Amino acid sequence: MKFLHLSDTHLGYHQYGLQERAADFFDVFNEAVDFALEKKVDFIIHTGDFFHSSRPSxxxxxxxMEILKRLKDAKIPVFVISGNHDRGSHVRDVSPLKILQPLGLNLIDSGVLEYEGIFIGGLKYISKAGLKQLDFREVLEKFLEKMDEGFKILMLHQEFQPFFPDSKLNMFSDLPEGFDYVGIGHYHVAQPPSLINGATVVYPGSTEFTAYNEKEEEKGKGFYIIEVDNKELRTKFIKFQRRRPFLFYRFNEENSEQILKKIKDDLERGQYVKKPVLILKGTVKDLSYSDIRHLMKNEGITEEKFLHMQVNLAKDQVENSPEHTIIELEDNLIKKELQKLIGDKDLSEKVIELIDHLKTIENTDEVKKLLRENPEILDF
Ligand SMILES: [Mn+2]
Incomplete structure (x- = not known):
């Protein structure tokens, strides 16, 4: 028996307000489907955030539907749970994944299902407030009671210690013994499998960047294929070939010329199927944003070579920051402050996402355009 585990596909996310980025999320999902068809897997599990929004357009x-139709035609069922992005609870609505059920999508938001002698338990994302109202471990123990002899899978979409130090849940104490495979979504950084209480526990990460993250780049973007032979389990991480390349560089005033030369080299050497996204993070004293753009132009690093270009400059001396300089604040600091202010974690994450969108925009017309094209941004 073999199956695919993917997660956090975030269909519908228009990163930087770009149609091309929305197409990228669709494209890599299809690459995973191509692989599933080629390997003739028995089924697929998806551990949440199938859609980026609880109200996809x-x-x-x-x-x-197009993706699921391909799998349905090949008779490959898909088992899924709702993530924090697509669970639909803030709008007092059902999960959008219910719409796709007639296309062979099996939504298991709380319970156990049997498929050809395999038991699949699923629990949708539970918020911090929700976790206070239930005994997480007990819920999972009840799932185990409903499972007979056979391979036992559990799908979750949660934050767990040690990956999230502030989380109430801990991988080592909150996953009862009895499962063979525990697939988890939510953390976008792919993690190698760990063996916990007899189960192989895996975070496959997101299929694309929802925000650039060096750790994610280091671990790679992809999905897992799992082969099971008499409960003997083999996992393999499959990296995407068609993913959008992200070029990320840190620079300071002293090494800026070197870095620009490196970007030029990388651009010339890299055989990119898709135009890369360029992200430059720098700490400068005297250089302004337009100085940097000018230096880049001199090296032939121009906008048309990239899908999107983002230059974030932090000033060494904040008090003299000229116009056009983006003062890069630590993401974590903003998150903590916002969470304190707003109180609700989901809502503060939404606000941060909105800020991320707005950071890439230069004038009010573009803001209007972004909101017109992506109304789900305001779907709190
Ligand atoms: Mn996600």
Missing amino acids: NQIILQG
Whole structure:
């Protein structure tokens, strides 16, 4: 028996307000489907955030249907749970994944299902407030009671210690013994499998960047294929070939010329199927944003070579920051402050996402355009 585990596909996310980025999320999902068809896997598990929003646009729902139709035609069932992005609870609505059920998508938001002698338990994302109202471990123990002899899978979409030090849940104490495979979504950094209480526990990470993250780049973007032979389990991480390249560089005033030469080299050497996204993070004293742009132009590093270019400059002396300089604040600091202010973690994450969108925009017309094209941004 073999199956695919993917997670956090975030269909419908228009990063930087770009249609091309939305297409990228669709494209890598299809690459995983190509692989599933080629390897003739028995089924697929998806551990949440299938959609980026609990109210995906009709266009995005159609894309989801297109993907599932390919799998349905090949008789490969998909088992899924709702993540924090697509669970639909803040709008007192059902999960958008319910719409896709007639296309062979099996939504298991709380319970156990049997498929050809394999038991699959699923629990949708439970918020911090929700975790206070239930005994997480007990819920999972009840799932185990409903499972007979056979391979036992559990799907979750949660934050766990040690990956999230502030989380109430701990991988070592909150996963009862009895499962064979525990697939978890939510953490976008792919993690190698760990053996906990007899189960192989895996975070496959997101399929694309929802925000650039060096750790994610280091671990790679992809999904897992799991082969099971008499409970003997083998996992393999499959990296995407068609993913959008992200070029990320840190620079300071002293090494800026060297770094620009490196970007030029990388651009010339890299055989990119898709135009890369360039992210430059720098600490400068006297150089301004337009100085940097000018230096880049001199090296032939121009906008048309990239899908999107983002230059974030932090000033060594904040008090003299000229116009056009983006003062890069530590993400964590903003998150902590916002969470304190707002109180609700989901809502503060939404606000941070909105800020991320707005950071890439230069004038109010573009803000209007972004909101017109991506109304789900305001879907709190
Ligand atoms: Mn996610």
